[in-house]
Amino acid sequence: MGSSSLFAGISGLKSSQTSLNVIGDNLANLNTSGFKASRVSFANELTSTLKPALAPTGGIGGINPIQVGSGTRVSSVDRDFSQGNLAPTGRPLDLAIQGDGFFILTDGFQDSFTRVGAFNVDKSNDLVDSGTGLKVKGVSGNAINIPVNQTVAGKATATTDIKGNLNAEFTSGAINHIIQTASAYAVTGTGTTRTLTGSIDPTASTSVTGVGTAFTTELAVGDKINVNGEIRKVATITSDTALTVETAFTDTGNDTALTAGVGVLTGSIDPAASTTVTGVGTLFTKELAVGDQITVSGETRTISAIASDTSLTVSAAFSNNANDTSVMTDSMAVADLNDLSVNTTDYVAGDKISIVGTEHNGSDVTKTFTYGTGTGQDGTTLGALRTFITDNYGTAAATIDSSGFLTLTADPPGASELTLTISDATGNTGATTHPNYAINTTGSGDVYSTTIPIFDTRGSSFLVALHFEKTASNTWDLTPTMAAKDGSVTDALTSITFNSNGSFASTTGASTLTVTYKDGSTQTITLDFGTANAFAGLTQFGGTGSAAATDQDGNGEGFFSSTTVNSDGKVVALFTNGQTQDIGQLQLATFSNPAGLSNEGNNAFLPTLSSGQAILKTALSGRVGAIVSGVLESSNVDIAEEFTKLIVAQRAFQANARTITTTDEVLQELVSIVR
DSSP, X not given: OHHHHHHHHHHHHHHHHHHHHHHHHHHHTTTSTTOOOEEEEEEEOOEEEEEOOBOOBTTBOOBOOEEEEOOEEEEEEEEOOOOOOEEEOOOTTEEEEESBOEEEEEOSSOEEEESOEEEEEOXXXXXXXXXXXXXXXXXXXXXXXXXXTOEEOOBOOOEEEEEEEEETTOOSOOBEEEEEESSOOOBSSOOOOOOOOSEEEOOSXXXXXEESOOHHHHOOTTOEEEETTEEEEEEEEEETTEEEESSOOSOOSOBOOOOOSTTSOOSEEEOOSSSEEEEESOOHHHHOOTTOEEEETTEXXXXXXXXXXXXXXXXXXXXXXXXXXXXXXXXXXGOBGGGBTTEEEXXXXXXXXXXXXXXXXXXXXXXXXXXXSSTTOOBSBHHHHHHHHHHHOTTEEEEEOTTOOEEEEEEEESSOOOEEEEEEOTTOSOEEOOOOEEEEEOOBSOEEEEEEEEEOTTOOEEEXXXXXXXXXXXXXXXXXXXOTTTEEEEEEEEEEEEOTTSOEEEEEEEEEEEEEETTSOEEEEEXXXXXXXXXXXXXXESSOOOOEEEXXXXXXXXXXXXXXXXXXXXXXXXXXXXXXXXXXXXXXXXXXXXXGOEEEETTEEEOOTTTOOOEEEOTTSTTBOEEEETEEEOOOOOHHHHHHHHHHHHHHHHHHHHHHHHHHHXXXXXXXXXX
């Protein structure tokens, strides 16, 4: 009798201890990511039958059996695989499965399974489990390699989608904004076309003696003369036959080749062939440049090549072969900044000239022109300054006329905020008082402008501005522009028309832009304004304009930036140019009986005969859940429930201990009877 109750109490103690162990394990793993709580189930032990059950007989009913149990035992410890909460971590490679499924980890020989997606990248750039170093398996059966050193090549833009609205209330006939120097630039000296008579003899390091010359009437201080190939500026004129130059020269041979009036074509020209010009008493290489225009007997031609001081070719044939002494159209472009009448102290290489202003659209322009002809320097002439201004204004171009006025014209028509100021930087050796600018023509009329990015074949990025000008009711014209330093752009569009309801109707001419880069290469870009008679692309409604490039198929060079994982388990590499690349997909697994898995520690499970073999799946297929990036699954332990179970287990332990002590006291009394 006593032994039976003792064994029952002991079994109760053991079972209660097991229950406490399981509860303690659950509580210890409250903060273990992906932990699944366990529960203990009990069963009674075999019972001893003191009297069997009897069936009813006659008028006597049946009798129940008399049985005494021998205690309890643990029948099972079951793991609860219900979903845990998802805790954000901010790490893209922290993953959780929302629903059924397991990640697969491998050492190359054996696969293990886990609910914890705390992954990282090892030195080989493979995706691995942070705690164990086991590689994360992809659907290919191999580890997923993250391309951290990969570069995506640039791609030239071929098509750009233009969507949004053009304001139907805009007026027609916009005018370009033009500003011009309040006074003209001029060179020091007379600047007239003359031929120096006689010859010269440099009798001293800076002195020139004239033979049969008339220096006082044919030259002026500031003019340059060529003495045996050395260009020198006239400093003083003493008499018709004596003058001094600013810098010493080394060649003292007689020389009759003189240059009078910088920026002016001296001598005369003789068109001896259809495109050839021969100079008489001229210095083409010093006074002209390829691209300049000259007037040959009233016919304006552009210079295509300069062979020597007396021979050049022009771009088109001319019909009048008479001699012509006309000055070149771009004469002021060759004037050195130090030869300008407003220059008070000569610039030296490295001096800075500040170019400050505002673009057509009001954006600031702040650039620095560096005087000189060396590396990193921008030039020494007024023409070089003009070109620098054009190159650094994205929506305006500078020109110099033969009178010396520098003009800046906005590329797009319409109201404009174009301004320009030229001044010397602090610390310069040279000094010039540049004239102010005044409005020559006020920009007026409504124009809508937007900017689209484009990429060339090397992936370099450029900006092209599109200016939409309303030319008639429901009709618009497009003018593209880009910074001159990047190249030039033209369009093949004649007009864009809309239906009376504001939907896009059609275009006249090809909807293309042709970009010519500085290296001479060209690129054609198609503009997609949407489907005719629909409202999905460009529209014309009353109200605010919103037309913009919503998409384009080019991209620049890109470098690996980061990795993310989609809900279907596809691992995606992100690059700095906005491009993405699928680099693999996570392999997941399910089991017929996940509760039958064997817990191997480190949040890993192995299949058993009870769990069944792994069934390979991908996220969002069948009963497999979605993958969530940047989170980890929390433990599913319920602390309130565990504390309640803890109290119950404690009381059960105490009660079974009381059974043992009571039985002990009864046995003690039994032993005392025989005393």
